[in-house]
Amino acid sequence: MSNNWIKDLSFLLECSDKELKLNINASKYVLNFQLINNKYNISLFSSDGVRISFDGNRLFDMHNLKIIKGDNAKNYIIGLLNDFRENVIKEIKELGIKYGVPIKLVEEILKAICELNVNISNCLDFNTNLISINLTNDFSKQSSQFDVKKKLEIILSRDNCIKAIINLDSLSESDMFLISTDCKNFKDDLENFAKFLYNYRSFNEKYSELIDYLSKRLGNI
Secondary structure (H helix, E strand, O other): OOOHHHHOOEEEEEEEOOEEEEEEEOOOEEEEEEEEOOEEEEEEEEOOOOEEEEOOOEEEEOOOOEEEEHHHHHHHHHHHHHHHHHHHHHHHHHHHHHHOOOOHHHHHHHHHHHOOOOOHHHOOOOOOOEEEEEEEEEEOOOOOOOOEEEEEEEEEEEOEEEEEEEEOOOOOOOOEEEEEOOOOOOEEOHHHHHHHHHHOOOOOHHHHHHHHHHHHHHHOO
């Protein structure tokens, strides 16, 4: 059985005015990051034995069973994150080229995390109170080779809330464009989804990329 499925990139970026979260599974690394009330926690794992967690001051190295604190801890994790950034950003860029998906926001937040310089305000656009970008891998039940079908789910909230579910690999499944007033109960509504995109104005190139992408996918229906 092929093990190529292990190497398929997936990620989840969620950002509100109270919390920022980024989880990435790449070919060699797993990163989990969470920022709440200006306090963050990072967990980083790699296929070559890196097993660390860092809370901004104290680093716990689970592989070598040691604890490092203060500036020594920051320097230690920045060194690890530099290697992580180089490899994972390359994979994200390749994903963007292959599928034409918006990657600028994920890429910028990832770079900020690797520099230990993350601010929720850098993740949200003006008057936007929620953004979620979720790239997942669905494994085909019909295939003995565990073929991967990628999906991209984008949620964006400004007054109303929209959700797009994009099938990146499947031509047989239609994209879904949903809308909600509470970001919990969504329903199909192409007209109001299109109106949301039309009325969305931004000087932020990362959000302009998102809106342009969704407009293009909606226009393909």
